[in-house]
Amino acid sequence: MSERRALVAPDPNLSIRRQCEVLALNRSSLYYESVGPDPEELDLMRRIDELHLECPFYGSRRISRELRTKGLVVNRKRVQRLMRIMGLEAVAPKPDTSKPAPEHPVYPYLLRNLSVNRPNQVWAADITYIPLARGFAYLVAIMDWYSRRVLAWRLSNSLDTAFCVEALEDALARFGQPEIFNTDQGSQFTAEAFTQVLLARGIKISMDGKGRCLDNVFVERLWRSLKYEEVYLNEYDDLVDGRVAIGRYFLFYNDRRPHQSLGYQTPASFYDSLLREAA
Numbered sequence: 001m002s003e004r005r006a007l008v009a010p011d012p013n014l015s016i017r018r019q020c021e022v023l024a025l026n027r028s029s030l031y032y033e034s035v036g037p038d039p040e041e042l043d044l045m046r047r048i049d050e051l052h053l054e055c056p057f058y059g060s061r062r063i064s065r066e067l068r069t070k071g072l073v074v075n076r077k078r079v080q081r082l083m084r085i086m087g088l089e090a091v092a093p094k095p096d097t098s099k100p101a102p103e104h105p106v107y108p109y110l111l112r113n114l115s116v117n118r119p120n121q122v123w124a125a126d127i128t129y130i131p132l133a134r135g136f137a138y139l140v141a142i143m144d145w146y147s148r149r150v151l152a153w154r155l156s157n158s159l160d161t162a163f164c165v166e167a168l169e170d171a172l173a174r175f176g177q178p179e180i181f182n183t184d185q186g187s188q189f190t191a192e193a194f195t196q197v198l199l200a201r202g203i204k205i206s207m208d209g210k211g212r213c214l215d216n217v218f219v220e221r222l223w224r225s226l227k228y229e230e231v232y233l234n235e236y237d238d239l240v241d242g243r244v245a246i247g248r249y250f251l252f253y254n255d256r257r258p259h260q261s262l263g264y265q266t267p268a269s270f271y272d273s274l275l276r277e278a279a
Contacts (some may be wrong), residue, residue: 046131059090086129110206123178126219132236140164142171147271161191182206
C-alpha cells in the first residue's frame with residue numbers, strides 16, 4: 001500500500017480521486033491491505049517439505065496419507081497445490097508426455113557411467129524450498145561434484161531465472177569453469193538467459209531425467225544436511241535473516257565440516273589441495 005500512496009500523491013493540490021483517474025487506478029485498490037501467508041498453511045508446507053526430504057519417492061497421495069496419520073486432515077488436491085508452489089515432485093520416473101517449448105530446449109543427461117575424478121570437471125545446481133516465519137523463499141546452490149564444495153548460492157522470494165543466473169555468474173567469476181554443468185529440467189535452468197551463459201563459455205550442459213532428482217544426488221544430500229543441521233532447527237524472520245543464517249551454514253559446510261568420502265577433509269580444503277596439485 002505504501003508504494004501505491006507514493007505513486008498517487010505527487011501533487012497535494014490533486015484529490016486522491018483525481019490522482020487515481022490520472023494513473024488509471026481503481027480507488028478501492030489504493031486502500032487494499034495485502035493478506036499475509038496463512039500460518040497454518042506455512043506449517044503444512046514445512047511438514048510436506050520434511051516428508052519429501054525423508055521420502056523423496058513419495059507423491060502427493062502418499063504424503064497426504066502420511067499427514068493424516070499424524071493428525072492433519074488435508075486432502076490430496078491441497079497437497080498437490082502446495083507441492084507445485086514449493087517446486088517438489090516425487091523422484092519416480094514419469095511417462096514422457098510433454099514436449100518442451102522451442103525456446104526451452106532440454107539437454108541429455110551426460111553423467112551416467114561418467115568417472116568424475118577431479119574438481120571443476122562437473123558442477124551441479126538445484127533449487128530448494130526454505131520456510132520463513134511469514135512466508136517462504138527459494139534457495140539455489142551451485143556445487144562442485146567431486147569435492148562437494150558449494151561454489152555459490154542465492155536466496156530469492158520468487159522462482160525466477162535471475163537469481164539462478166546471478167549465482168552462476170558468481171561461481172564462474174570466482175572458481176573458473178567446469179567441463180559439464182548439470183541441472184534438472186526446471187524452467188529456471190532451461191531458460192535461454194541461463195543456458196547461454198554456459199554455452200558462450202563452451203560448457204557442456206547436462207540435465208536430469210524428468211522426475212529424477214537423484215540424478216543430482218550430491219546436491220540432494222547437501223539439501224538434507226542443510227535442512228536437518230540448520231533450517232529445521234531455526235526460524236528465519238525474513239529473507240535477510242535467512243541469508244545470514246544460510247551463509248553462515250555454508251561457510252561451516254565448506255570450511256569446517258569434514259566428509260568421510262573426502263578422507264575426512266572439508267570440501268574447501270579438498271578442492272583447493274587438488275587444484276594446487278594440478279597446477
